[in-house]
Amino acid sequence: MELCLILEKILCTMLSGQLRSAKTVDKRILLFTNDDDPFGSIKGAAKSDMIRMTLQRAKDAQDLGISIEILPLSCPDAVFKISQFYADLIGLEGDDLVDFMPEAGKKLEDMKSQLRKRMFTKRIVKRLKFTIVNGISIELNSYALVRHTEPGAVTWLDSVTNRPLKIERTFICADTGAVVEKPTRQFLPYKNQNITFSMEQLSEIKRISTGQLNLLGFKPLSSLRDYYNLKPSSFLYPSHEGTDSSMCIFIALHRSMIQLNRFAVAFSGSSSRPQLVALIAQEEVIQSGSQIEPPGMHMIYLPYSDDIRLVEERYSDTSGMVTKASSDQIKRAADLIKRVDLKDFSVCQFTNPALQRHYAVLQALALEEDDVPEMKDETLPDEEGLARPGVVRAVEEFKTSVYGENYDEENEHGIGKPTEASKKRKAMVEFATTECKQYDWGELADTGKLKDLTVVELKYYLTAHNLPVSGKKEAIISRILSHMGK
Template sequence: MPPYDDWNKIDDEEDEELQDASHLETKKDVILFCIDCSESMLELYPDPIYENVQTCHAYAALDAAMQIQKKKVIVGPNDAVGILLFNTTRKVETSRNQGSEIKKNCFVYQPIAPLSAPKIQELIQLLDAFREDPEELKNNFPPMADGKRVPMGDVFTSCNWVLRDGAPKTASKRVFLITDADDPHAGPGSKQLVTSARTTLIDLTQAGVTVEPFFISTKEKPFDMSKFYSSVLLPNNLVDEDDIDEDDPSVLPESISISRIEDLLAQMRFHEVPKRAQFSIPFELADGFTIGVKGYGLVTEQKKGAYKYFVDLGERMEVATVRTSYVDEDRQAEVNKPKMVYGMEVGGAGDDDGAGTRVVQPGQRPFYTADEIRSFRTLGLEPSLKLLGFKDRSELLFEDNIKHSLFIYPDELTYSGSKRTFSALLKSMLKKKKMGVVLSLTRRNASPTFCALVPQEEKADEGGWTDPAGFHLIPLPFADDIRAAPVENGCRASEGVKDAARAWIDKLSVKNGAYPPDSYPNPALAFHNAQLQATAFGEEFDPEAFEDLTEPKVDMIHKRAGKLLEAWKIAVANDENAVSAAPAEKAPAKGTKRKADVDVSEAEIMSRYAEGLLNKLTVEQLKNFLKSKGKPYSGKKADLIERVEDYLGSQ
């Protein structure tokens, strides 16, 4: 029987059970880097970081692919990565098993395969060779002459075949498209090529593949998305398909315009983690009126990878499969899990052989099935969202946000018309400045929660969509989740102190008001991953060379705001509010000890006497009672109890 504190808990795998989770079983991530190798991508220019070194856009793209693979070896060893190059005349090698389906002038440099150190080292050797000879990439992957280009429809078709042959069916599949050509099909016949590209892209997305473009834009050659890609790439925002204007570039999905090529890796790392839905449930707007939504976690803690057990089979090592089973000690046989019941473990009844048993009174239910335990927790509800009503946005207070929120988005595949209805509800709530109140149950083994449904308007900048349109699902606290702070007296700083503080805060603020989380990784996790990476690639790891980017740069802080900090401290010391609010210091008493509070009331003594529990009192308490009654109070505890009993018995 499960212990007392675990009697009403179901197994972890059942706790994570989701509604309609068939499409969420994508534990593996597959990325295909689709890199343009045209003349402009291979054109050399001075490296912005290193002196007297030349580089090119194709090198930066391959280097970013290498860095992503090295990182995934540690954080996602089960994932798969491939590299497809297009606009190159390199011939297809049959040894790479590319087959005849890969279109002409497309070359698979790395087929889709699980991550491995030898494959990454091969790419590192290619990049090192380019550093020694800048013509290395052009010699290995010669571009098409006279500015000719592969039709983008052929590129998407080749991507589809590469992913079809190498990617698992249940994996999340993505294509990172990297190019600097904003109009690859300029000239006659462009309209047919645009139609072909859009058709093949639809085939690619219907196969479960997401295309994430990375457009390289420079001052000499700005990238104009309206020339070609705005009419080819599918819209990913909340816009009705009937309202799409082919000449309007605003329907472009999430795309990255790389104004500086050195930002390519940073942008790729941001898009590296696949957007996996945490749940997919129905959203009931009214009786008989339901749409489908998906929920995403915007903030997730990155942790160390789980350890695995390996079995030494002599010639090879294999991962051991871990399975939990329950065994009946009396029968020495495995218990059928569906027949298990749950109950609280209590003290034994009867002799010692009956320890762990109890007497069940008629009409009582001591044990419950797993379904009954789940019904206690879920109140018999199925995973869903139910709209209860609307409130003004102003009624949502800051202290109401006690847990991290989730972000919900429409799921058109579950309920047809969800996207259109979701968009209409969002626009109406934004217009009226309202928020929704919903009853939320996101998992089968969770508890129902009241949540605030806060709409978010879509905001865009030059680099693509930054804030997508959707709803934030904020769990609302119950009455006992928020307590008043035990503050009796408070004080506020004067305007002079505020101005002095504002001066040094402005000097030390993050640039552009944005915090880049990738620039400050968790030092413990980064140190752990660096050791694993060195081990995987056979490199030496120097602990002294590890840099903790989260350590404050004290010298820089003092240089920028040292004098301002000193002025602020002086202003605080001279502020009357701060001086008056400071508690008066008391000199600590030396050589004194606090005496324990042993006094008890006479009523409590009489109550203990009536219950026969005088032995529960301490010797000091018994002595104080006898002393107050003028009775002798010397001797052992048994003598003291006898005198108290004699006194109270004579009253």
């Protein structure tokens, strides 16, 4: 009964002209249901009349260009029988009837995937003016496809009013101790004298380009190396604020680059670091009626010649010869790689354990829970898998081929003498461990006195526990609290 009323209401709206808008491109009715017989509770002639009326309403809707799609929501202990009623509603028969349920399941999963993707708004990082030649330029939007996710910043509150504290910075003269009121200046040493700069002069010196994107030329895709990548690429797409001619220019370039297997080399101007970039055209990929990859261009940030490091220089001996592995060592390594193969690997399978730990601690504090929820670290090695006989045998054979049969792992860690850097690192860890024992970190965390320590003192804890020491003071304190489970 309700299905018939829904179809009738849609038809009335359609006939009244409310849906005859120029913006309405695709008219569809999506029916989500777990009831394969909507008129099962009606008996006799009334049921036949309702079925006939509903099928007629569906036919009228299809005649008006409205497509009807059924998305069955089957219960775990029941099977949705499409032939019970809905096969006649949407006109399924033969092979289409047999293939409907698997296809509907894929379509539902695809819709859920698309919904999750739409939850993350594609925000424009910046707008660029792409100058191709003099007089021809287009407006492009830049999007970040990959971005490192950071935990929320710590906000310091007043202990009395519980209001956020405002941070102010004051410069004090080292000689007189007076507060410096005039604008500060910076200096750089040059030939035994200090050359001073104002902030405006320093900004002007660093300003090399106007911040636009200028085309330099085109190169074959085969000349682009994998290691020509300084950071995650950006995705470029024409701005909606541009003209139709700008879109035509972009489409013509995009399709020509794909046909000729070429990429564009451009100069991306920036006040801080102007860079050479490679623009690689990406074709649109559509699967099962859904867009998997959009059309556009990837902007890859290329290194300068000063940025490239030759690995061979670090691993060569005094004679300049590069150390090479024997054929047996290569074979044993290949056997080990085959044994420890990750099936169906995807970065989407792994979540950031530090971020998950941070939110778990935050949840426990917010809900006043006694215990912090245990988080599964998906980045830890598979101990059970590595303990399989085939893997253990491959590891032992590889170690024997590299170190020999008489290698004593307990007395010899690695090959050669420890470097100066490793000695310095070991001394720093020992010093930090000694200094760390002088503080009651648990009491400092409970009383909120960690903020009274200096950054150097806080780093004693991080170094002693082999934690990253980078970041501002707030990030360091947050890292310490997360490690302590506070």
